[in-house]
Amino acid sequence: MNSTKEVYIFSPGTVSNVSCGFDVLGFCLETVGDKMVVRTSPQKGIRITKIEGFDLPFETDKNVAGVSAQALIDDLKPDVGFEIEIYKHIKPGSGIGSSAASAAGSVFAINELMGKPYDKTQLTQFAMKGEAVASQSEHADNLAPAIFGGFTLVKSLSPLEILKLPVPDELYATIIHPQIEIKTAEARAILPKMVSMQQGILQWSNVGSLVHALHTEDYELLKRSLHDAIVEPHRSQLIPHFNEIKKATLECGALGTGISGSGPSIFTLSKGESTAKAVEQAMRKVYENKSIDFETYVSKVNPEGIKVINS
Amino acid sequence: MNSTKEVYIFSPGTVSNVSCGFDVLGFCLETVGDKMVVRTSPQKGIRITKIEGFDLPFETDKNVAGVSAQALIDDLKPDVGFEIEIYKHIKPGSGIGSSAASAAGSVFAINELMGKPYDKTQLTQFAMKGEAVASQSEHADNLAPAIFGGFTLVKSLSPLEILKLPVPDELYATIIHPQIEIKTAEARAILPKMVSMQQGILQWSNVGSLVHALHTEDYELLKRSLHDAIVEPHRSQLIPHFNEIKKATLECGALGTGISGSGPSIFTLSKGESTAKAVEQAMRKVYENKSIDFETYVSKVNPEGIKVINS
Structure with missing residues (x-):
């Protein structure tokens, strides 16, 4: 791959737990979310090159988007590297899936750039590594609705199984x-x-x-x-x-x-x-x-x- | 109402709990169940006139079918009485809803004879009075599948709310x-x-x-x-x-x-x-x-x- 490719994505905020569904249910928002640009680079590895909106670490191993992206490339071993720009709109610590949006965003974007080698469950699995940086444990109740959209139920974490539930129109x-x-x-x-x-x-x-x-x-x-x-x-x-x-x-x-x-x-x-x-x-x-x-x-x-x- | 009317019914066995659904889920069987004949009588009240299959009390206030039937007529106050014949096939104490079949059977049959004044939820409510005789507490997890058929979820007991879930064909x-x-x-x-x-x-x-x-x-x-x-x-x-x-x-x-x-x-x-x-x-x-x-x-x-x- 010689030429640089880039992708511009919207990574939504999410609501997890949803009253009765502690640790398993979640749904996806439309009007609040982060934006990210991810581009290929001849230099291998992950680099976070821009963060706007909130003060977050640029070090790949301390940034949730960096950690999830690294988990993906550790598995895929692509010939290229990736630069990530994060335009953060969801305030960290707000409770509407700020870290999940970052963790999901980088792996989703890299998957797009690489011709979609992974399905949504696999992307969630990588993103869980990033989530773990923010919350000290791997969970998927915000990642699942961010990546699958709509209403989701995390049926099990190991093996990871996510059910996409239907969403009434209104x-x-x-x-x-x-x-x-x-x-x-x-x-x-x-x-x-x-x-x-x-x-x-x-x-x-x-x-x-x-x-x-x-x-x-x-x-x-x-x-x-x-x-x-x-x-x-x-x-x-x-x-x-x-x-x-x-x-x-x-x-x-x-x-x-x-x-x-x-x-x-x-x-x-x-x-x-x-x-x-x-x-x-x-x-x-x-x-x-x-x-x-x-x-x-x-x-x-x-x-x-x-x-x-x-x- | 001058002439005697009678109805012959099949009241099915049921499985409640269904592994994960303790106290809320249940499903209905087809090949195992009781039969009952219920007929109107000019003499008011409930009389159990025949019991075949197992040795159960004929006293209305000790027989689950009698108690549930009594609960219904206490509410409906019909001008007639009812005679109940019970042909018991589900062994009491088997765990497949023997008492529920009896409790549901009498109220379902009386409802049919009286032109269906009650809906299924109301019938379940009356039948719960009979179930309580057998199990010392009012519950509906066997009654719901017996009366509604298929797979049911008891959403709440008070007020009673039963959801009929779809059943895959096979x-x-x-x-x-x-x-x-x-x-x-x-x-x-x-x-x-x-x-x-x-x-x-x-x-x-x-x-x-x-x-x-x-x-x-x-x-x-x-x-x-x-x-x-x-x-x-x-x-x-x-x-x-x-x-x-x-x-x-x-x-x-x-x-x-x-x-x-x-x-x-x-x-x-x-x-x-x-x-x-x-x-x-x-x-x-x-x-x-x-x-x-x-x-x-x-x-x-x-x-x-x-x-x-x-x-």
Whole structure:
């Protein structure tokens, strides 16, 4: 390969856990995500040549996009190297899959440049190596929706198996990101190690009915399934005014409101864009005058996932 | 209403729990079930006039079919009474929904005779009163598949909400019923009160993927979902040669093998009747020469549920 090739991609933000689906469910956003340019280079290896938006390490082995890309080329052993430019829009630590977007972006782009030798599951596997840099453990609940698009269920991590679930057409998400930091260690430590059988039964009945609701486009059933009696009562304590936000959004007609990933972002799912926008206003109203900076997003659930914008 | 009307019904056996779906999933059988005749009578109230097959109480308030029927007429207050004949084929205590078949049968038949004033969820609600006589608590995981047919998910008990899931065409069950008694109290006492978060995650990921597998007719995914790390390791200790049966059936190409309800019956799901019959032979081979009486059944998963045979 003599001439330089490059690809310009959009790598979306994602919401994982989705109330009842702790550690297994996730969905993909459309209006919030990073952009990346990846180009081939005669010099082998991975180099991160530009980072805009947030202050992140340029060292390949410390940057999630670098680590995932390195995992891919360790396997593929291509004759060329790659330069990566990262245009970061998802704030690290926001809870909407910032590290997953970076980790997925580099491997997706390299796969495109190399003629797609890998499938989406394999790309997720490489990206998990990058995710592990950010979260100290390999997981796929944000990577799966970023790479597969839509709604996903991580059936198993070893061997990695991801199910792409159908997404009803009018499903919209609203996100509020309070600009506070939740330490990953704290978000983990606060989780119960054991759950009661009764809570467990409730949770797997809700996961089962949520999957059924997605298949049957039953928004009301989706609403009745978006509950989490296991993780939310604990982690919501770390998020200011969580209960107030939840109450206000459900009063707007939202289908469900919960913690995005391990927080601090809060997500709401709604049927239709107008409800999702009303939810956004209700969220903003709760946080205004509370001396917490925040950002909000409204997004259709993105059926496509990560994609080439211009190659 | 002057003239006597009667209805003759088939009330099927059912398998509840279905490995990963403890307390929420169930499916309906076709080749094993009770028959009942219910007729109107000028004398108000419920009378059980015949019981064949097994020795069960004739007193309305002690017989599950009587109690559920009474719950229905307490609500409907009809001008007539009902006589119930029970032709019992499902052995009480077998773990394939014997009491559910009785409890569902009487209310289904009365509903037919009265012009169907109630929907299936309401019938399940009445039948739960009968189930409670047999199991000391109201539950619906055998009633739901008996009344709705096919594969069901009990989304919630209060308010009662039952989801009917799709059933792939070639799904067959094989059942072996070792003729031993497991005391309900013992089957309950052996259950853990708490489960680890990791076990919980595994369970709700399996329930989600099982529901997805039913919708997509993905037998291989069904196979990968039919696991139970929570209840089976405990209750299987009460069932002789459970692990041997499980190993032998999976070697025949079965999709999954687990405990039917709280046992002692063991169920297997297979793709296609020929595999289901090979599984039956494998099951019989394990129990032969082991001085335990047993019965086996092969049945298509019954999409229809309880039905009128001749009215």
